[in-house]
Amino acid sequence: MTxxxxxxxxxxxxxxxxxxxxxxxxQVSLAIAPGEYCAIMGASGSGKSTLMNVIGCLDRPSTxxxxxxxxxxxxxxxxxxxxxxxxxxxxxxxxxxxxPQLTALENVMLxxxxxxxxxxxxxxxxxxxxxxxxxxxRLDNKPTQLSGGQQQRVAIARxxxxxxxxxxxxxxxxxxxxxxxxxxxxxxxxxNDSGMTVIMVTHEADVARTTKRVIWFKDGQILHPHLSPHDxxxxxx
Numbered sequence: 001m002t003x004x005x006x007x008x009x010x011x012x013x014x015x016x017x018x019x020x021x022x023x024x025x026x027q028v029s030l031a032i033a034p035g036e037y038c039a040i041m042g043a044s045g046s047g048k049s050t051l052m053n054v055i056g057c058l059d060r061p062s063t064x065x066x067x068x069x070x071x072x073x074x075x076x077x078x079x080x081x082x083x084x085x086x087x088x089x090x091x092x093x094x095x096x097x098x099x100p101q102l103t104a105l106e107n108v109m110l111x112x113x114x115x116x117x118x119x120x121x122x123x124x125x126x127x128x129x130x131x132x133x134x135x136x137x138r139l140d141n142k143p144t145q146l147s148g149g150q151q152q153r154v155a156i157a158r159x160x161x162x163x164x165x166x167x168x169x170x171x172x173x174x175x176x177x178x179x180x181x182x183x184x185x186x187x188x189x190x191x192n193d194s195g196m197t198v199i200m201v202t203h204e205a206d207v208a209r210t211t212k213r214v215i216w217f218k219d220g221q222i223l224h225p226h227l228s229p230h231d232x233x234x235x236x237x
Contacts, residue, residue, distance in 0.1 A: 006068060012064055213226055
């Protein structure tokens, strides 16, 4: 196991040209160790979502190096990045992005098709992942038959079914009520306790306080790389 799961070295990200150019990330350097549970916070437009996209290999940095599990992925081909996203990364979003015509089990099986897992193994692992998030009795339900919280549980099961090294969650509780939010956060905590590295973008202080480290962003730069979740009060308006 590498000493760092994620190492960003002087990462910058520019959008546009000339006078319309925007610097979304400005010389960002950051290290996250295996097994950490981090929240990325900051005002709207601070660069936190851009950072998440770079970490998730969904966007390339303009300059700098990005080491994921010891491999510099900043300049890899689109095909290689797609393989990394499928096998090493799991994604959970505010919107659940489930296919409405498929059952919960079938939705969770999808990433394993691209990983070329055999059909019997896909079904076994998908069912196991759904049991892990508390949906043992909902395998054959379609998204329209599930509550918002249950749909997010399906999305989490889909994200973890390939046993990723890193789980990335972008405002995963933004569309949920407070009770359901706590249930989802309990799942993230259990996944982290089992050894999974979890990084979550959130604007909610109460959500960030359930993590173990807060990375505070402002104007495309990390203002505080290692803020205690219990010391958020001076930072949160």
